[in-house]
Amino acid sequence: MPWRLCSVRFGARGGRTPKGLMNGIHGLVFDKDGTLFDFRATWGGWSRRMLEELSGGSDGLVRTLGEAIGYDLETGSFAPDSPIIAHTAPEIAAHLLPHLPGADGAVLVARMNALAGETDLVPAAPLVPLFEALTERGLRLGLATNDSAAPAAAHLRMAGIAQFFHFIAGFDSGHGAKPDPGPLLAFAEATGLDPARVAMVGDSRHDLVAGRAAGMRTVAVLTGIAEADELAPFADVVLPDIGHLPGWIDTQEMAET
Known part of the structure; x- marks a missing residue:
């Protein structure tokens, strides 16, 4: 039988706004392949x-x-x-x-x-310092992948970043699979966040369509197969890779002050 693992939650969770975040982005939900890890x-x-x-x-x-x-x-x-x-x-x-x-x-x-x-993972950006920085901002972090949940969780552990995630869902976690918004809405419910204060970060139209359907902001990255012109119609912003997220988050907070 294929491995099955329901939504896995690491770290804290709850319904209050993250400390120090009154405006802008309060949470990020990531795709995995092509987003955290270079797809090709x-x-x-x-x-x-x-x-x-x-x-x-x-x-x-x-x-x-x-x-x-x-x-x-x-x-x-x-x-x-x-x-x-x-x-x-x-x-x-x-x-x-x-x-x-x-x-x-x-x-x-x-x-x-x-x-x-058993796959050799190639990070799309230096992951540990990035996720340390995102956590220091008080952001709640989730993963919504169309991979199975068990290998997805294993990949986060292998990359040394599992401890930063409050929520993990695979296609077999009971929330559906992207482009269905179910996994994204499950993240928002689990962390108590307004979907409008969450950004979906992904490298495919499936990711971005799911984000839009969930009422989230959408961030496209170019570490997958799709090109910028394919993703731009579905994205609020197109970034080279997830390493550029902190700078973009700063612009969102400044826009609302």
Whole structure:
């Protein structure tokens, strides 16, 4: 069976406004892949390893599987519509199963999750100092990923930042999956924050559409596959990476004083 983990909460939570924050942003909810971690550098290796394992050494099958999920093994690049970018593990598996006669979907998803837990993570920015700085501001922090919750929590621990998060939700946490706003609204409810005082930070349209639907501000970052012109219509701001968040938050607070 695939791992299941309901929303995981680290650190404090409650309904009061964070100390020192009267205006601007009170919370941030992050996507994971392509946002906290550089997408191409992190998930290219995972995709290659998974496809080579599934193909059993067949050059023809490995190419077919790569095409099915929009991954080019020769260049290490992803197609803009690759399900790897923003879809859940079962949705990715659904693209592969037609080419794997007799394969069991649940077993495939479990193996994908196991490989995800072993992936070498490439941070999109220096994560520990960034999250220390965000925590010092009194911000409440959450994660809403279309990955499974268990490997997502493991990735935060591996990166040394799990302790900064008040809330973690995967597609299997019971709140739905982006672009549904459910995981984002669950973060707001768990932390007692007005969604209007929360920013959704992500690298895909799924992230930003979910943020808009939740009534949150939306921050796009360019450490995924999507380009700025694709994300800009859904974003309040487009940043090179999450390392630029403190400066943007300062502009939001100044705008309301």
